[in-house]
Amino acid sequence: MSTPNAGPPLSASEERTWAMVAHIGVLVAAWFAMGFLCPLIIWLVFRYRSDFVRRHAVESLNFQISLLIYSAVAAVLIFVTFGLGVLIVVPLVAIGAVVALVVIILATVAASGGNDYRYPLTIRFVR
Template identity: 80%
Template sequence: MLDWSMSTPNSGPGTGPPLSASEERTWAMVSHIGVLVAAWFAMGFLCPLAIWLLFRSRSEFVRRHAVESLNFQISLLIYSAIAFVLVLITFGLGVLIIVPLIVIGAVAALVVLIMATMAASSGNEYRYPLTIRMVH
């Protein structure tokens, strides 16, 4: 159990010593590939959000990767909501177009997710395509 009475103003989530280069690459990778675990619960954005909240002040590299992954996941949610609305508006006929687009989009999302994870592993930056950048 945590003793909050002993905490300092700079303690809590997101604070602590800077991360080592190895830790930075590991957490940056997790911000991308961890989405696959969270996606099983239709909450793919939770993993990069948690990593961003926990490590944003400890590592600029991890912050950038987590924000990029978070923005991509939010963009996917927005695109999915638009697809759902289009299906409703067309009384289900939009399914003929939307389903193939969802399959193609899912494969493309998996490919860019793997590319982002590999970039993080190498210590490089990655920018997801077709991403609405709302979180900075």
């Protein structure tokens, strides 16, 4: 999976570093409610230079897109139930936030060890 203008291949250390950034970087981007930006940028920049980084960036990107969709569904549920959905959504969001943080950390650790990671409950839009 190489193209002429992609640049030189990454070293094993660089691959692990950028794969880790694809996961943990979403915590920085999430401050701006754009958690998907970090893995999207890493995927766009490194997808032809490293299959390992591409796999991790795609997995992180798909997880972030899935979280965005789940959040939109929760907002619609609150709106449709005239606010009563808050009683269900707020505890689920709190639990979901903790679970998301844990799986992001697990994915980052897997990337630092040179292993692949699959996020749970992820809709795989980007391949």
